[in-house]
Amino acid sequence: MRLGSAVKSAPMKIPKGLQPLIDDGMVDTVVRSLKSGKEASVYIVDCGGRLRCAKVYKEAEQRGFHKLAQYQEGRKTRSSRDARAMGRRGRHGRRVQEAEWKNAEVEALYRLVGAGVRVPAPHLVHEGVLLMELVQDERGDPAPRLNDVDITAEQARKWHAFMMVQITRMLCAGLIHGDLSEFNVLLDAAGPVIIDLPQAVNAAGNNNAFAMLERDVNNMRATFGRAAPELLETQYAHELWKLYEAGELTPDSLLTGRFAHDPTAPDVNAVLEHIEDERREAEARQRRREEADAV
Helix, strand or coil, X not given: CXXXXXXXXXXXXXXXXXXXXXHCCCCCEEEEEEEECCCEEEEEEEECCEEEEEEEECCHHHHCHHHHHHHHXXXXXXXXXXXXXXXHCCHXXXXXXXXXXXXXXXXXXXXXXXXXXXXXXXXXXXXXXXXEECCECCCCCECCEHHHXXXXXXXXXXXXXXXXXXXXXXXXXXXXXXXXXXXXXXEECCEEEECCCCCCEECCCCCCHHHHHHHHHHHHHHHHHXXXXXXXXXXXXXXXHHHHHCCCCCCCCCCCCCCCCCCCCXXXXXXXXXXXXXXXXXXXXXXXXXXXXXX
16 A cells, blocks of 8 residues: 555654664654554554554563463474573573564464465564554555444444454464454454454463463454344354364354353363463462562
């Protein structure tokens, strides 16, 4: 998309995180800030006459570093030394974990683009900054988030079905978003686009995988169910996971949204919640020990 209505004013002062991209000629000008959240700041930049997004990740201390472990479980670490360092949570381990967090979104975007999932196309990563497609509406302005748009029942049904296909394709590619909600789905002229993937979960290697998939699916169900209440009765998460575990899920699987629960089955979610509570308490104890040692 060429420069259009998204550019309304003179370029802004260059943020520190984007200076290396300016210096190395990858970005010509910083147009304006697009979003600043707990994970990153996003800017609209001009790259040779084309508008793109530049995502500058915030440091771990600003993000709530202790929350990373449950998402990073099951990800491949580049060396056994780095894996051991991450386990000890020392200075080197924190640097490795920080790099893994930033790299995860890039790797997820490339994998999902290849799987036919509607996500922003990545262009490059430089000095820890992700340069990617700017998702735009029909006027050339940055696309709105799903939570900022009033939708009809018909749109809700259509987009909910579309999102179930996207989640299916993600799962077939081995990934779960992990934090999918109306706040990280954009609406361009063609429909929903999924954004914000640094916490993408390894579906096969993470013990929390189903719980996160269920949360993603149920967030979409609740969002679209406000306009189309019949969607609130659907059970796509369990249906998806059963097919996935059986090795029968494909990108073209026809889902029904119906699932018969086994009343004799153990409450796996309750067990996982207990494990997660124990993990958080263990991390809290470790942080208290580290703080005491630092005094």
